[in-house]
Amino acid sequence: MTTDSASDFEFFILIARLKSLSGAARALDLTPPAATKRLGLIEQRLGARLVNRTTRSVSLTPEGETYLRYATQIVGQVRQMEDEISGSRSDPHGLLRINATLGFGRTTIAPLVSDFAKRFPNVEIQFEVTDRPIDLVEEAFDMAIRFGELPDSRLSARRIMSNRRFLCASPKYLERFGTPERVEDLVRHRCIIHRQNDDAYGVWRYMQGDHTEALKVKGALSSNDGDIVLRWALDGHGILIRSEWDLAKYVQSGRLKLVLPDTVLPSADLFVYYPSQRNQTARARAFIDFLIDHFQAPFIPVETGAAIYAQKKRGGRKA
Known part of the structure; x- marks a missing residue:
């Protein structure tokens, strides 16, 4: 395989990834005419059209899909070979x-x-x-x-x-609206909804024995941004599900309290x-x-009610 062929493979992989000939040209610091000419030379050498071009984007022909599949495999093998010969954990490149x-x-x-x-x-x-x-x-x-x-x-x-997940709320919210005693009580509370990907809106899942249960909750505030919903919980707007990574420092400072802490939620x-x-x-x-x-020890783990109770018993025995 010649150096030019290897370069052409990487050039074509970039076109396929960006779905744009002009985008590939910018990434490689080429002029659009130079990129068009280069693609034309590849197609001329192979005697086949590899892409369908429009004013805004490109799509691969069946021949282009075949070329991309082999080009990706070959470039990957070349990179692996180079890593084994000249690369190492101490000097990656x-x-x-x-x-x-x-x-x-x-x-x-x-x-x-x-x-x-x-x-x-x-x-x-x-x-x-x-x-x-x-x-x-x-x-x-x-x-x-x-x-x-x-x-x-x-x-x-x-x-x-x-990274476990917990229900939480600010002391201000719990003082005003009370603390749920059972999972089913959440349907009568103001819940802050974190909308993620294609998850069903307002459906919270928890473990019941060896299977998962679903609960439909509601609330006035929702967002697809985790930092935003966390801020709303700190401001006292409702009950929220967040991961231990996000909650640990706020629980330790008292700005948030765990709600139903021994309820097991799907982990994150x-x-x-x-x-x-x-x-x-x-x-x-x-x-x-x-x-x-x-991330070996990124935070001090959140202690649930059971863990705190066990810790107090151990402390009592020592005394």
Whole structure:
């Protein structure tokens, strides 16, 4: 395989990912005419049209889909070969594409990317945040960092952090409206709804024995942003479900209180997802290890009512 062929593969993968010839030209610092000419030369050499072009976007022909599939495999194998020969965990290099959720990616993962870039200056990092899960394979990302499990059998996953979820409210709200004593009492309370992806609106799930139950709740405030709904709970607007990661410091300071603390909700463990461990690059492995080292003890766990009671009993026995 010639150097020009390898470059053409990467050029075409970029066109397919961006669905834009002009976008690929900008990414490679080419003029649009130069990018058009380059694509034309590839098609001329193969004797087949690879893309259908419109004024706004491009779509792949069946021949283009075949070319993309082989090009992606070949480029991946070349990168793996280069990593095995010249790359290592101590000196990773090359391009690393990372995706994360919008708020968590901005506030928590972005600073870690900065620290990682300082430690490994030879790694070029493209970091994107999105409000919905993406297709890592089709969009050519090395990994995604997400709370909860993604239903995609093509992906491998590694747990970064265990992260329980709890019901909570501010002391101000509980003083005014009372504290629920059973899960069923939530239907008579003001609940703050965090709208996520395609979840049913206002349906909260909890564990009952070995199965999951669903409860329809309602409230005057809802948002798709986790930071916003947390702020509303702190302001006393209602009861909210949030993860231990978000709640720990507010529970410890007394600004939020757990509601029905021994009710078990579906967890929101933090995972890093990647297309295949077998073809994982040294730079991807280095970043995943870097994440796990950081999240070894990210916060002091929230103590539920049962844990606090047990702690008091132990303290009493010592006395």
